[in-house]
Amino acid sequence: MDSIDKKLLNIMQKDFPLSSTPYKDLGEMLGISEEDVINRLGKYKKEGLIRKIGGIFNPRSLGYKSTLVALEVKEGKLEDTASFINRYQEVTHNYQRDHTFNLWFTLIAPSRERIKEIIDSVERLPGVRKCMNLPSVKMFKIGAYFSLDEEGEREEQKSDQ
Amino acid sequence: MISDRDKKIIKHLQEDLPLDSRPFKNIAEKVGMEERELLKRIEEMKEEGMLRRLGAVVHHYQAGFAYNAMGCWRVPQEMIDEAGKKMSCYREVSHVYQRPSHPPHWPYNLFTMIHGHSREDCEGIAESMAEETGISEYTLIYSLREFKKTSMKYF
Numbered sequence: 001m002d003s004i005d006k007k008l009l010n011i012m013q014k015d016f017p018l019s020s021t022p023y024k025d026l027g028e029m030l031g032i033s034e035e036d037v038i039n040r041l042g043k044y045k046k047e048g049l050i051r052k053i054g055g056i057f058n059p060r061s062l063g064y065k066s067t068l069v070a071l072e073v074k075e076g077k078l079e080d081t082a083s084f085i086n087r088y089q090e091v092t093h094n095y096q097r098d099h100t101f102n103l104w105f106t107l108i109a110p111s112r113e114r115i116k117e118i119i120d121s122v123e124r125l126p127g128v129r130k131c132m133n134l135p136s137v138k139m140f141k142i143g144a145y146f147s148l149d150e151e152g153e154r155e156e157q158k159s160d161q
Numbered sequence: 162m163i164s165d166r167d168k169k170i171i172k173h174l175q176e177d178l179p180l181d182s183r184p185f186k187n188i189a190e191k192v193g194m195e196e197r198e199l200l201k202r203i204e205e206m207k208e209e210g211m212l213r214r215l216g217a218v219v220h221h222y223q224a225g226f227a228y229n230a231m232g233c234w235r236v237p238q239e240m241i242d243e244a245g246k247k248m249s250c251y252r253e254v255s256h257v258y259q260r261p262s263h264p265p266h267w268p269y270n271l272f273t274m275i276h277g278h279s280r281e282d283c284e285g286i287a288e289s290m291a292e293e294t295g296i297s298e299y300t301l302i303y304s305l306r307e308f309k310k311t312s313m314k315y316f
Contacts, residue, residue: 012217018200020183038180041217045177050217052312055174055203061211062163062171062315068260070267082308094309097231099302101267104231108313132263134272140245140257143213 004030008040012053056143059108065115066108067135069122070101077127078103084125088118101132166192167211168316170202174215175314218312228303229276230283232290233269235262235298241271244294248273253286269300 007030017025023041024034044050059066073081078096085091085105094105109115123131163171173188181187189199206212232254236244241259248271249257256274273290277283283301291297 009217009219013219014214014216016216018204018215020185020196020200022184023180023182034182042180044217045180048220050219052177052218053180053216054176054178054218054312055171055215056213056218056312057171057175057315058210058213059313059315061209064313064315068272086309089314091309092311092313094307095304096306096308097302097304099300103308105309130266132267134260134263136258136260137270138241138245138259140259141249141254142256142258 004032005040005044008037009044009049012041012050016053064108064110065112065135066106067115067119067133068104068106069119070132070134071103071105071122071128072101072130073103074127074129077125081122081125081127085122090114090118101130166194167202167206169193170199170206172316174203174212175312228279228283229274230280230287230301230303232273232275232283232287233300233302234271234273234294234296235268236271236294236296240294240296244271244296247294248290251275251286251290253277254290268298271296275301 008026011026011029016022019025021034023037027034027037030037041050041053045052071081081103082094082096085094085103088107090107090109092106092108094103096102097104107115107118109118119131119133122128169192170188173191178184179187183196185199185203186196189196192199194202203212203215207215234244245257245259248254253276254273255276256272258272259270260272262268262270275283275286275290277286280303287299287301291299
């Protein structure tokens with residue numbers, strides 16, 4: 001990864017040009033060709049460094065509801081429980097964590113009713129001992145981009161609040 | 162209410178933007194509007210707060226972000242705003258949310274996502290957050306396995 005890659009990754013996370021030729025504009029900012037920009041981005045995607053180039057929307061402003069759910073799942077039932085949960089397209093993140101509450105997932109759905117329906121179905125699973133619904137009460141800070149400086153050291157800055 | 166045209170724009174914009182010279186022209190054609198009109202609407206969506214951002218979504222692990230801790234804090238109600246604001250100022254902290262506590266199993270009501278080079282790094286950051294805010298009761302929880310990580314698909 002050279003210094004152009006680092007700069008490109010930084011710009012890609014916060015100031016993607018809203019113009020008819022964004023990759024050409026990025027190239028101009030970095031002193032490289034449009035083709036070079038496109039090749040580098042293609043490479044990052046292939047290597048899994050970037051998951052996608054696209055829009056991140058605010059669920060609330062689109063009328064969606066969201067929450068975080070934590071479960072205490074019996075030893076040996078974790079995989080089954082996780083795959084049951086993963087089947088819901090409303091589940092965006094699902095992690096095993098090192099705590100008594102060992103499975104944590106986030107839900108985004110068009111209504112509170114749908115959220116409740118999913119949580120109820122998860123709560124009834126045989127491996128689930130405890131279930132906590134943790135919808136946000138107040139949001140202080142959300143989202144961040146990760147910048148790579150010249151030394152390759154990571155630096156994180158807030159993108160919006 | 163979200164207009165049908167906005168829904169169409171969102172449906173396309175939440176997908177991976179094509180790596181060709183005129184990616185927005187491509188989307189505009191599918192939505193049935195002019196490219197310049199689409200760019201203007203995207204700009205407005207950003208201003209209205211509907212679109213948080215447009216750009217690359219990076220994999221933290223691959224980008225070298227091996228360690229992130231979920232720092233959960235037990236904060237007295239009257240201190241929540243102050244603690245939330247102070248914790249938000251940390252560069253290493255990406256998310257700060259107040260959530261309900263569930264005593265006695267779960268006394269914590271302020272959630273933070275802390276990013277560091279190592280576990281020790283995360284612990285050090287949490288210690289300075291504790292010192293600065295005066296909130297000494299907290300726990301750091303690490304992820305052991307990622308079962309799912311996707312972007313939400315709306316509409």
